[in-house]
Amino acid sequence: MRSRKFCLWLLLLMSLLxxxxxxxxxxxxxxxxxxxxVNYDETAIFSREYHTGTEDVTQLIxxxxxxxxxxxxxxxxxxxxxxxxxxxxxxxxxDQLTLSFSENYKIQPTTTEVLVRAAIxxxxxxxxxxxxxxxxxxxxxxxxASGAVIGMMNAEMFIDNAGNEIxxxxxxxxxxxxxNEAGDGLKxxxxxxxxxxxxxxxxxxxxxxxxxPLENEKAFPMINPGTKIVSVNVKDGICYVNLDSSFLTQxxxxxxxxxxxxxxxxxxxxxxxNKVQISVNGDTNVTYKENINLSSVFExxxxxxx
Numbered sequence: 531m532r533s534r535k536f537c538l539w540l541l542l543l544m545s546l547l548x549x550x551x552x553x554x555x556x557x558x559x560x561x562x563x564x565x566x567x568v569n570y571d572e573t574a575i576f577s578r579e580y581h582t583g584t585e586d587v588t589q590l591i592x593x594x595x596x597x598x599x600x601x602x603x604x605x606x607x608x609x610x611x612x613x614x615x616x617x618x619x620x621x622x623x624x625d626q627l628t629l630s631f632s633e634n635y636k637i638q639p640t641t642t643e644v645l646v647r648a649a650i651x652x653x654x655x656x657x658x659x660x661x662x663x664x665x666x667x668x669x670x671x672x673x674x675a676s677g678a679v680i681g682m683m684n685a686e687m688f689i690d691n692a693g694n695e696i697x698x699x700x701x702x703x704x705x706x707x708x709x710n711e712a713g714d715g716l717k718x719x720x721x722x723x724x725x726x727x728x729x730x731x732x733x734x735x736x737x738x739x740x741x742x743p744l745e746n747e748k749a750f751p752m753i754n755p756g757t758k759i760v761s762v763n764v765k766d767g768i769c770y771v772n773l774d775s776s777f778l779t780q781x782x783x784x785x786x787x788x789x790x791x792x793x794x795x796x797x798x799x800x801x802x803x804n805k806v807q808i809s810v811n812g813d814t815n816v817t818y819k820e821n822i823n824l825s826s827v828f829e830x831x832x833x834x835x836x
Contacts, residue, residue, distance in 0.1 A: 560584075563656050565597045566649035567607035572642050575649045576607060590657055591620065591627070598653055610649040613638060618668070625661040626682060627654055633667055647683070655685045662763060671760075681761025681772065687730050702731070705799040706738055707792040707835065708749035713784035716792055716835045717749040732769050732803065733762040735796050752784045752792050753777065760811060767804040768827060769797045772812055786819035791831045798830040805829050 560583035566575045580597055584590045599611035611617060615634035620627060629650070638646065651663045662682035665672035671679045701724050707716045721744065725734050736759055742751035756779075760772040771793065780789070794806040805827045810816045814825045 563594060564653065565594070565602075566610065566653050567602050567604075568610055568642070568645045568649055570606050570608060572639075572645060575645055575652070577652075578602065578604075587622070587657060587659055591622070591654065591660075594653055594657070595620075598650060610646040613642075613646065622660070625659060626664060627660050627662070628664045628666060630666040630668065631672075635665075635667055635672075648687075651683045651687070652685045661765070664761075678758050679760050679774075681759070682763050684763065701725075702734075704735060704738060705796070706735065706743075707795040708739075708743045708747070709752040709782070709784045709788050709792065710836055711750060713750065713752075713782065713788060716788060716795065717747075718835055719743060719747040719749055721747070730762060730764075731800055732764055732771075732797060733759065735800065736762050736771055736773075736793070739793060739796055750782070750784070752782055752789045754779050754781050764802055767802065769800075769803045769806045770809070771797070771806060772809045775810055777810055778816070778818065780819060786822045787831075787834065790818065790822055790828060791834050794828040795830050795832070795835070 560581055563580050563582070564577035565580045566577045568575055580594075582590070582593060584593055595611065595617065599609055599617075601609055601612065613635075614637065616632040618630045618632060620629045622628075635643075647665065654660055654663050662684050664682045665680065671681070673679055701722060704721050704723055706719050706721055708719060709715075710717045721738065723734065723738065729737075740753050740755060740757050740759070742753075742755060743749035754776050756776045758774040758776060760774055761770070762772070763770050790808065793808065797803045797806050806829075807814065807827050808818075808824050810824065816824045818824055
């Protein structure tokens with residue numbers, strides 16, 4: 531009898547231990563995110579791991595934003611949302627998260643602002659379902675020092691510096707397409723560019739196309755140099771190029787096909803780009819020079835190349 535009681539107590543004890551282990555395992559389950567901070571010298575961003583069991587996307591956004599505003603344990607780091615500006619609200623539509631800040635956000639020094647932006651974007655795009663983050667000042671899109679709209683950003687726009695300066699520069703050789711002298715065909719040129727590694731390769735290509743050919747390249751421009759880039763992003767092999775309305779004002783004597791396929795062919799030289807979608811202020815229901823509908827997705831066309 532005593533032996534049976536002992537066995538029962540032993541079974542009960544083992545059950546309690548198993549339950550406790552199961553509960554402990556359940557507490558450990560969840561996701562680990564990197565929360566990014568700016569160092570006090572404002573030359574780099576660093577991260578620390580943060581564990582949470584939160585699954586709901588809205589709650590997780592709130593939670594990570596709170597972490598971005600909280601003072602980090604290491605005194606040599608600064609929280610990116612602890613400056614003299616306020617996050618007013620945010621809005622998540624499909625895979626794009628839009629953050630709206632007070633006007634004071636723009637008062638930050640340029641380098642600080644880039645680091646703060648990098649820390650926020652790299653942190654929030656870890657959330658499953660969020661691929662892009664865009665910034666607003668009140669209701670107006672954030673612009674860079676030259677006045678160009680920054681648009682949607684993803685983690686790849688910012689180098690994972692791990693102690694290196696985030697505003698480092700790199701050299702790259704680009705293959706670009708410009709107009710031929712007659713304006714009815716394309717000319718292929720190679721160009722070495724030293725660029726700020728905080729911008730994507732796709733955006734760099736579009737910037738170079740708008741800037742036009744160099745004198746020694748013996749090619750001709752085809753995009754209005756007053757054109758502003760709203761955003762350039764890649765998803766599933768398609769590069770989405772969003773330009774402002776100046777793109778529709780053609781000042782050069784070139785065919786519409788030359789302009790469209792100069793952009794398409796140049797971007798298709800990048801390994802992760804297969805097709806190109808062009809829009810004007812986010813609208814693809816636009817006819818370019820009265821004969822090309824921008825709702826089409828364009829593929830590389832080498833028949834136009836001399």
